[in-house]
Amino acid sequence: GHITSSHRTKTSTAPHIVAWMGRIAAILALLALSAAAFQPLPGLHPQGGQIDTNIMRKIVLVGGGHAHVQVIKSLNRVSRPSDVHVTLIDRQRQASYSGMVPGCVSNLYSLDQVQIDVAPLAEWAGDEFICGTVIGMTYDNEDCDKYVTVEVTDGNAVINKQVPFDVISFDIGSTTRGFSSVPGARKHAISTRPISELVLRIQREEEK
Secondary structure (H helix, E strand, C coil): CCEEECCHHHCCCCHHHHHHHHHHHHHHHHHHHHHHHHCCCCCCCCECCECCHHHCEEEEEECCCHHHHHHHHHCCCCCCCCCEEEEEEECCCEEECCCCHHHHHCCCCCCHHHEEEHHHHHHHHCCEEEECEEEEEEEECCCCEEEEEEEEEECCEEEEEEEECCEEEECCCCCCCCCCCCCCHHHHEEECCCHHHHHHHHHHHHHC
16 A cells, blocks of 8 residues: 555554565566667668668657666666667656665664665766656647646756657656545555655654
């Protein structure tokens, strides 16, 4: 379930189950996106060995969860085809590895140890990283224009940026449905989703 007791000894999330679910999600995402990256598409053959960035195949990863982390590692600048451009979009530069969060709750790991630095990882892989929030997606069947709209902060201003894609994947986690409407839930339980805020929510409750 997505609701855990506020007592550490009664957490309902089994670490090994969470870890295996993460591995399965990573494998499925990797298989699908690898197939997309290596699948030949018409019009994407460079002339004279020069790649035109206007015709590069664009893979957009929304969310820096551990499924996408495995995709980034596997489709790095050396391993992927030269006509593939990868963009990672996340509203945070770090992501919590859910398989280790129960251990963090039990004081086996520090909060820093369960964080994945997705921005440096994307830079290592040669991917474009955009720190922002996806607020919309457009798929124009007539002109074949496909892009997501990302809300980003530029200095003191908030702007909307359009990011085109040929293939898109979402790995954004989940929220707890109906948590606010369940009688007594907020008083007697702590929602585990979104997972990135779970440890801090438990710490705040213990400080009361």
